Amino acid sequence: MYTPRADISGLLGSPSTRVRPFSLDKPPRFSLDMSGVAALMGGDDAVSAMATVHVYGNRRWLGWYNTPGSFQIAKRLHSFAKSASFRSIFSRNLSPNCKGPKFQAAYSGTVIEETGHLAALFMKGCAASEGRVVPGRMTQPVGITIAELGPAPASEMHPARSSTLTTLFASVPIVVSVGTCALCALCEDWYASLLILVGIIASGVSCLVLGSAEFLFTHPEPAKGSPAGDGILSSEQDIVLLKGTESAVNSITRGRFTLRFLSEGHYNLIRWCSLLFFIQCVSQLLLIPQASLFGQIMFLTSVGVSASYNIWLSSLDKEKIHQKLLFERVLENPTLTKYTLGTRTTAVVFILLVLQLRDPTGLLNELLPNDTKVWRQWKATISELAVSPQPPVLPIQR
Numbered sequence: 001m002y003t004p005r006a007d008i009s010g011l012l013g014s015p016s017t018r019v020r021p022f023s024l025d026k027p028p029r030f031s032l033d034m035s036g037v038a039a040l041m042g043g044d045d046a047v048s049a050m051a052t053v054h055v056y057g058n059r060r061w062l063g064w065y066n067t068p069g070s071f072q073i074a075k076r077l078h079s080f081a082k083s084a085s086f087r088s089i090f091s092r093n094l095s096p097n098c099k100g101p102k103f104q105a106a107y108s109g110t111v112i113e114e115t116g117h118l119a120a121l122f123m124k125g126c127a128a129s130e131g132r133v134v135p136g137r138m139t140q141p142v143g144i145t146i147a148e149l150g151p152a153p154a155s156e157m158h159p160a161r162s163s164t165l166t167t168l169f170a171s172v173p174i175v176v177s178v179g180t181c182a183l184c185a186l187c188e189d190w191y192a193s194l195l196i197l198v199g200i201i202a203s204g205v206s207c208l209v210l211g212s213a214e215f216l217f218t219h220p221e222p223a224k225g226s227p228a229g230d231g232i233l234s235s236e237q238d239i240v241l242l243k244g245t246e247s248a249v250n251s252i253t254r255g256r257f258t259l260r261f262l263s264e265g266h267y268n269l270i271r272w273c274s275l276l277f278f279i280q281c282v283s284q285l286l287l288i289p290q291a292s293l294f295g296q297i298m299f300l301t302s303v304g305v306s307a308s309y310n311i312w313l314s315s316l317d318k319e320k321i322h323q324k325l326l327f328e329r330v331l332e333n334p335t336l337t338k339y340t341l342g343t344r345t346t347a348v349v350f351i352l353l354v355l356q357l358r359d360p361t362g363l364l365n366e367l368l369p370n371d372t373k374v375w376r377q378w379k380a381t382i383s384e385l386a387v388s389p390q391p392p393v394l395p396i397q398r
Contacts, residue, residue: 047076048314053211055318057161060211065173066199066302074277081270103253104366105231106355118255121323127238131338138342148335149244153251155221159329173306180298191287192295196302202280206273217330219255222246352386360386
């Protein structure tokens with residue numbers, strides 16, 4: 001008896017499209033496509049870490065590892081070399097656009113509405129110190145720091161940079177990058193080995209080139225015959241009284257940390273470094289999928305360890321490093337004495353008594369701009385008391 005059978009070959013599809021059983025003899029090829037991750041991930045942290053070559057001692061020699069973020073680094077280096085300004089890459093570290101507190105000179109009458117980054121660092125350092133409390137009415141406490149500055153620093157000097165644990169920790173990504181490159185070469189995975197090697201060379205050479213710039217402290221020299229540079233840095237909650245020569249005070253109000261290359265040829269070297277990172281980015285896009293699974297894992301390991309090091313390095317408080325350089329290397333540990341007073345008017349009177357000005361009216365109006373009849377009368381009384389032979393003494397609680 002004839003039994004009809006349905007033809008289901010069409011439902012199974014052609015032999016090339018049918019699901020084949022898994023075979024241990026021919027395992028499927030597995031490839032990690034990490035090109036976008038390696039080239040674009042961690043760019044900001046990598047740039048920030050590379051910009052620390054001038055902050056930490058010996059940092060320029062410790063860039064030999066396979067850093068991620070090659071595309072972002074190439075862009076920043078290119079814009080930096082094109083503009084010939086360190087603001088394009090070092091803005092987070094040198095803070096050239098940071099606005100400092102207002103400065104009012106006591107004798108010369110000079111007023112600087114916005115000082116620079118170093119004045120802001122000095123103000124923060126004084127505000128963080130502990131002060132003696134002056135008894136009296138307490139409404140809005142104001143801290144007053146009397147800073148007795150020592151000899152004026154040179155108009156141009158090379159402050160010694162601090163050495164931290166960065167030297168020890170930098171050995172970790174360097175050893176991992178070199179080790180993974182060697183392992184890939186031993187396994188004859190030349191694609192992965194070459195990519196890791198290109199990353200090591202690009203990062204190391206760039207740190208050497210950027211680190212060749214001189215790290216300088218500069219400030220303008222005052223005119224000959226200038227009066228004493230005593231003056232006031234003021235904010236809402238803190239006032240710093242600077243006492244010293246005009247040159248010493250200028251080092252705070254007009255000084256700055258700068259970077260300077262020895263020649264214009266270094267900018268061309270930075271362009272070549274940018275090109276090297278761009279080549280690294282393109283090579284990752286093309287060659288990573290061609291590497292073996294082991295080579296891709298080794299490449300990912302080197303990038304991951306390097307990215308972790310960049311994140312740690314960029315997270316360090318570079319502002320405190322600059323503050324330490326300012327207080328210890330440049331100003332040579334000035335003597336700081338701080339008092340805490342209960343009101344701003346009391347703080348202003350205290351400053352006038354310390355300065356002993358012949359005519360405190362101008363400074364009094366600058367610190368207390370209130371211009372009513374009562375305030376004018378109060379200011380006139382305070383001015384008379386401040387210039388009297390025996391001014392009143394405020395009791396200090398020790």
